[in-house]
Amino acid sequence: MTPTNTESGSGSTTKPEPAAQARDGAAQARDGTAQARGAAAQTRDLAAQARDPAAPAPESGTPLAGRPRWTLAVKLALLFSALLLLVQTGVYVASSLAISRIATGEVSERLEVGAKVFRQVFDQDRRRLELTATVLSADFAFREAIATNDVPTMLSVLSNHGQRINADVMMLAGLNDIVVADTQSLRSSVRNAGSRFPFPELTAAAERDGQASGIVVMKDGNPYQLVVLPVMAPRPIARLAVGFRIDSKLARELKAVTGLDVSFAHLDGDWRVYTSTLPQESLPALADILRKNEGNNAPFQASFNGEPYEMRVVPLADSSGERVAAILQSPLAETLAPFNLLNTTLFTAGSIALLLGILGSVWVARHLTRPVARLTLLVDRIGRGEFLLGERVRSNDEIGHLAKRFDAMREGLAERESRILDLTYMDPLTGLPNRTRLVEAVHQRLAGGGTCSILYLNLDRFRLINQTLGHAFGDRVLTAVGQRIRDLLQGDALVARAGGDEFAVLLSNQDPANAEALARALATTLERPLVIDDHPVDVGAAIGVAHAPAHASAADEFLRAADAAMQVAKARRAPFVVFEPEKKRTGEGQLSLLTEMRRAIANNEFVLYYQPKIHLASGRLSGAEALIRWHHPSLGLRAPDSFIPFAEQTGYIRHLTGEVIRMAAQQAAAWRRGGDPIEIAFNLSPRDLLVPDLPRRITEAVARFGGVISDLCCEVTESSAMEDPEAAVQRLHALRELGLTIAIDDFGTGYSSLSYIQRLPASALKIDQSFVRHMNSRPQAATIVRSTIELAHSLGLSVTAEGVEDAETLNSLKAWGCDYAQGYFFGRPMPAHEFDRWRAIYGPALAVVSVNTSHHATVATVAAVADLAALGSPGNIDAD
Numbered sequence: 001m002t003p004t005n006t007e008s009g010s011g012s013t014t015k016p017e018p019a020a021q022a023r024d025g026a027a028q029a030r031d032g033t034a035q036a037r038g039a040a041a042q043t044r045d046l047a048a049q050a051r052d053p054a055a056p057a058p059e060s061g062t063p064l065a066g067r068p069r070w071t072l073a074v075k076l077a078l079l080f081s082a083l084l085l086l087v088q089t090g091v092y093v094a095s096s097l098a099i100s101r102i103a104t105g106e107v108s109e110r111l112e113v114g115a116k117v118f119r120q121v122f123d124q125d126r127r128r129l130e131l132t133a134t135v136l137s138a139d140f141a142f143r144e145a146i147a148t149n150d151v152p153t154m155l156s157v158l159s160n161h162g163q164r165i166n167a168d169v170m171m172l173a174g175l176n177d178i179v180v181a182d183t184q185s186l187r188s189s190v191r192n193a194g195s196r197f198p199f200p201e202l203t204a205a206a207e208r209d210g211q212a213s214g215i216v217v218m219k220d221g222n223p224y225q226l227v228v229l230p231v232m233a234p235r236p237i238a239r240l241a242v243g244f245r246i247d248s249k250l251a252r253e254l255k256a257v258t259g260l261d262v263s264f265a266h267l268d269g270d271w272r273v274y275t276s277t278l279p280q281e282s283l284p285a286l287a288d289i290l291r292k293n294e295g296n297n298a299p300f301q302a303s304f305n306g307e308p309y310e311m312r313v314v315p316l317a318d319s320s321g322e323r324v325a326a327i328l329q330s331p332l333a334e335t336l337a338p339f340n341l342l343n344t345t346l347f348t349a350g351s352i353a354l355l356l357g358i359l360g361s362v363w364v365a366r367h368l369t370r371p372v373a374r375l376t377l378l379v380d381r382i383g384r385g386e387f388l389l390g391e392r393v394r395s396n397d398e399i400g401h402l403a404k405r406f407d408a409m410r411e412g413l414a415e416r417e418s419r420i421l422d423l424t425y426m427d428p429l430t431g432l433p434n435r436t437r438l439v440e441a442v443h444q445r446l447a448g449g450g451t452c453s454i455l456y457l458n459l460d461r462f463r464l465i466n467q468t469l470g471h472a473f474g475d476r477v478l479t480a481v482g483q484r485i486r487d488l489l490q491g492d493a494l495v496a497r498a499g500g501d502e503f504a505v506l507l508s509n510q511d512p513a514n515a516e517a518l519a520r521a522l523a524t525t526l527e528r529p530l531v532i533d534d535h536p537v538d539v540g541a542a543i544g545v546a547h548a549p550a551h552a553s554a555a556d557e558f559l560r561a562a563d564a565a566m567q568v569a570k571a572r573r574a575p576f577v578v579f580e581p582e583k584k585r586t587g588e589g590q591l592s593l594l595t596e597m598r599r600a601i602a603n604n605e606f607v608l609y610y611q612p613k614i615h616l617a618s619g620r621l622s623g624a625e626a627l628i629r630w631h632h633p634s635l636g637l638r639a640p641d642s643f644i645p646f647a648e649q650t651g652y653i654r655h656l657t658g659e660v661i662r663m664a665a666q667q668a669a670a671w672r673r674g675g676d677p678i679e680i681a682f683n684l685s686p687r688d689l690l691v692p693d694l695p696r697r698i699t700e701a702v703a704r705f706g707g708v709i710s711d712l713c714c715e716v717t718e719s720s721a722m723e724d725p726e727a728a729v730q731r732l733h734a735l736r737e738l739g740l741t742i743a744i745d746d747f748g749t750g751y752s753s754l755s756y757i758q759r760l761p762a763s764a765l766k767i768d769q770s771f772v773r774h775m776n777s778r779p780q781a782a783t784i785v786r787s788t789i790e791l792a793h794s795l796g797l798s799v800t801a802e803g804v805e806d807a808e809t810l811n812s813l814k815a816w817g818c819d820y821a822q823g824y825f826f827g828r829p830m831p832a833h834e835f836d837r838w839r840a841i842y843g844p845a846l847a848v849v850s851v852n853t854s855h856h857a858t859v860a861t862v863a864a865v866a867d868l869a870a871l872g873s874p875g876n877i878d879a880d
Helices: 017-050 069-137 140-150 151-164 202-211 248-257 279-294 332-383 398-404 406-425 434-449 462-470 470-487 512-527 556-573 581-602 644-650 653-673 696-706 716-724 725-737 756-761 781-794 807-815 832-851 856-868
Strands: 168-173 179-182 211-216 223-230 236-245 262-267 271-276 301-306 307-315 323-333 452-459 493-499 504-510 530-532 535-537 541-548 577-578 604-614 620-632 636-638 679-683 712-717 741-747 764-767 798-802 820-821
Touching: 069 140, 069 211, 069 223, 069 236, 069 248, 069 332, 140 223, 140 512, 151 168, 151 179, 151 332, 151 535, 168 223, 168 832, 179 781, 202 211, 202 223, 202 236, 211 301, 211 452, 211 577, 223 462, 223 493, 248 262, 248 756, 262 604, 271 279, 279 301, 301 856, 307 332, 307 541, 307 712, 332 541, 434 452, 434 493, 434 504, 452 470, 452 556, 462 470, 462 620, 470 493, 470 512, 470 636, 493 716, 504 512, 504 577, 504 820, 530 636, 541 556, 541 725, 581 620, 581 644, 604 832, 620 653, 620 820, 620 832, 644 653, 653 696, 653 712, 679 741, 696 764, 716 741, 725 741, 781 798, 781 807
Parallel strands: 541 577, 620 679, 679 712, 712 741, 741 764, 764 798, 798 820
Antiparallel strands: 168 179, 168 236, 211 223, 223 236, 262 271, 262 323, 301 307, 307 323, 452 504, 452 541, 493 504, 530 535, 604 620, 604 820, 620 636
């Protein structure tokens, strides 16, 4: 029953209980707006009193000469000077600090660049040593000399190659790690020949990785950059070591490149600096600094002979247990010189600016006090209610103009304040309170500790009205809806326009049952067509109802609860829905799921399981379908149906598809490198077909792992291709042009037409398992499968039957000419390593199945194939 008011001579009023109890809250809801307007009303009252002729007249002739105007001038001058001094000082201090940071940063940057150049030089030397060692190990004469134990020839070859690259060490050791030949003995007293190779760590690494390099300390006490690799013929017959000595020549070369002083030191119980571009007398102090800053690889400052340096220790990679480091030094005085000059220039310029500012402030203060004194008299007279002040202020500047217009400003200010309050709290289109007023009223109700209810409305079909009849007509519809709501409530509740096509009704001190009855009445009222310009307009509304404090204790939470209930009402197409707290928890759980999915991709928790696809004519494995699984850290293996639908709804499916493409491309490339390439099929969702860069993403994934794009097949369902047919066809043609196989998945469960399927660049069709599994028990299903096979062949498409679980189904499919099959009869979805094991042993048993096409012969091999199908992990989740 629609609430109405019935007025009579006796003064009796008849109204349904919900609206009657809502009246008390309506007046309270308007109190805030009335109080907010009070200030504007008081301002207007003061202006009216000021214009009252009975106001006392001002005292005439108030002397200005008796006022200490010079005191104000002095104060202004001092104030401006002090502010200027403070600003200049702050600018100077900030500039000095910034200059200091920039200077220090430049030194650190020089050290960082020097460290990078240093590493590049060492890396280039290492590559040069590796290249020389590789060329030498491939020399036929050298390998022949090794094979015949011709030591003189070996020494000659080592010496010649060493001279070409200026190598300091050329050493050959046998597989027993005994040094056979050593060029170091030709230039020094060090003898390595006949002894064990001194760096077994490098030989072990070279044997394991094919080559090894490191910084080592030789018997002469000097560090060397050494490369070790085996001599192959074609198996290893010896080990070759090539190295450069790290000495003063290298230090000078690095200084010439980086502009930094370079020192090399060795930690053998204590730090010893054995070469440096610094003066010789500074080396003991440098060793002492290294002891104090041991383990510090960040830039730090130190002093040599009273001169500050910025330093950085660069550890050199070693494989012998020795610790060798390069020390880069840059004198601070040289770097800071231009910055100190800049600092001096700033100080001089700041001092001059400060002096000029003080002189200017004195001049401004003297000229500002005169009109300010007259403005003071003007303000006094305005305070006494006198507004005719033209003869008192004759200045033509801004201050005089301000004094002359002061009264008009006050009146205008009062009027604007009233208007601002209206705009702040009222919706100009409907004349209803707006969302700001609604939120403020909710805050007041909840702060008062009382109970209240809110009805949150969203109009149906309003977007269609805007699109069809225009926004101007839509505005009139909103106005009419607001009026209808007010007419129903007769001013007994706070009715607000919450925004767009949403309205809200705030009820105070209402029983929840009464509020819900009012919501039902309101929904019934809005179902009646609106008549605008003789046009009946059907709108209707979905209403969400929330109660406080039962559903929320804060304003934002209260409004969210009502909005959530309204969204549920729209989804259910119900006139109104009361907020259900468990729905909130469901939404929060979905947000948590989205966060977990992002984390899962970052932590590689998603994996692919592979289900084999068998060519029925030959019985051979022809491919595999990739099915995504989630190894959740706490919940274990999760099925796709627990996260794929949510990913589709939120649009996160694009990221999941990207992860599937990456893993499928990686596995396809791995199987191809292993010599057993097969085609991997993966599924594309409807949202994936709308992504313009899908072909590029697939191409990049295949190129990244060095695979072949023809090893991949994408499967799309009929319904996914129908969401945006033109875009889907365009995207699928682009994928087909790349060399990707296209298959229509779950055929028979969609609603697309055959004419549309002909436009798809597909070469394969997969019959949904819902038909294949019931072939033996439902004749209709068998007819559909057989007809689909014939139809696909007539269209030039190969056919794959999903869900093959027994030999009888397999025999029927082979008899009808089905090309491929997959299902539990052959194998469950399994991880890649189990798939490889399955593939290694499935051939003989499956070959028997392909040869014995009769029912009895096939049944005899079911046990063997069943053993193969059981290879999947016990915990496999088989849903696609």
